[in-house]
Amino acid sequence: xxxxxxxxxxxxxxxxxxxxxxxxxxxxxxxxxxxxxxxxxxxxxxxxxxxxxxxxxxxxxxxxxxxxxxxxxxxxxxxxxxxxxxxxxxxxxxxxxxxxxxxxxxxxxxxxxxxxxxxxxxxxxxxxxxxxxxxxxxxxxxxxxxxxxxxxxxxxxxxxxxxxxxxxxx
Amino acid sequence: xxxxxxxxxxxxxxxxxxxxxxxxxxxxxxxxxxxxxxxxxxxxxxxxxxxxxxxxxxxxxxxxxxxxxxxxxxxxxxxxxxxxxxxxxxxxxxxxxxxxxxxx
Numbered sequence: 001x002x003x004x005x006x007x008x009x010x011x012x013x014x015x016x017x018x019x020x021x022x023x024x025x026x027x028x029x030x031x032x033x034x035x036x037x038x039x040x041x042x043x044x045x046x047x048x049x050x051x052x053x054x055x056x057x058x059x060x061x062x063x064x065x066x067x068x069x070x071x072x073x074x075x076x077x078x079x080x081x082x083x084x085x086x087x088x089x090x091x092x093x094x095x096x097x098x099x100x101x102x103x104x105x106x107x108x109x110x111x112x113x114x115x116x117x118x119x120x121x122x123x124x125x126x127x128x129x130x131x132x133x134x135x136x137x138x139x140x141x142x143x144x145x146x147x148x149x150x151x152x153x154x155x156x157x158x159x160x161x162x163x164x165x166x167x168x169x170x
Numbered sequence: 171x172x173x174x175x176x177x178x179x180x181x182x183x184x185x186x187x188x189x190x191x192x193x194x195x196x197x198x199x200x201x202x203x204x205x206x207x208x209x210x211x212x213x214x215x216x217x218x219x220x221x222x223x224x225x226x227x228x229x230x231x232x233x234x235x236x237x238x239x240x241x242x243x244x245x246x247x248x249x250x251x252x253x254x255x256x257x258x259x260x261x262x263x264x265x266x267x268x269x270x271x272x273x274x
Binding site for chain 2: 161
């Protein structure tokens, strides 16, 4: 059951990403990205990462995608016409990405994993939620990265506000 | 409830990464390039979460993927502010047009 759901959402994610590449309309590309992000959130839940899935929903879909949609609307040159984005370098781009994908797939399929087998995994990780452990880790083992991340968020907020304010013309 | 094996998740991450790279290479609209970067971040997160299941007590993978999301949010906020500024200056966000205008 889990495996079927995983394949459904994986194919949905790939199909939406391909649609994002194929379409010329930037707004449709944003909606394709929305479907991809939702499918990846579903796959996070299937991988027992419930908190990461919720964070994905709130940060990516609630934050980043809304930002993208707003900037698409704000940077619309021609009123009443859809925002177009043509693609160039089709052949070399496909060549690069295809070669990288072939290399990665070869590496993934031929690698020697030093992990316990999948059957021993089942007993350890599918009962409790991950939120408790993540919360404890964030204030013990990962306290310094946590603080640095909050600093980075503050700096990014100030930087974005500073960049996007209108200059005063004296 | 069967567990999802590791290899398909890693392959899905690789495919999403390459599609994001393709968007960055081929698209000339600055916002679509940013969307490709978001796709690449998501592929990286998928790998981190997939490997996390093999060390569930430490939760390093999930915590690291949360940090990746924080960086992605900060990056996209700053980048979209820059894009809006560039659009106000050049009246276009086509990357090739901006380059030819700055070359002159």
